[in-house]
Amino acid sequence: MKKAAALHIRAVTEHKARIVQEILNDLPKWFGIPASIAAYAQEAEVLPMFACSAPDGTTIGFLSLKPTSEFAVEIHLMGVKESWHRGIGRALITAAKVHAASQDARL
16 A cells, blocks of 8 residues: 555546556456456447546546436545555545536436
8 A cells, every 4th residue: 555645636528448457457357357457348339438647647547427416426436556556546436526527427
């Protein structure tokens, strides 16, 4: 576990599949099936996504959202490199909540 100081959360509009593949490949205990990782990466290209970067600019986590109705959004997928667990996920969820509220999602 590393400290969460000086991390940067941003909306992602490019290279979503690459980010998903990189992070999920770092999580073989949870995501160990290459075909599933490829499918998640492909799906991420069209979904709203947020990423967290370490102070050196390395992407260490992401969260993608899936709108399910005009007023509802769910977390489609989230991954944080194992060495950065504890706190990054909460920061990504906070960014997702802000985004969902800005889109008038109530759920």
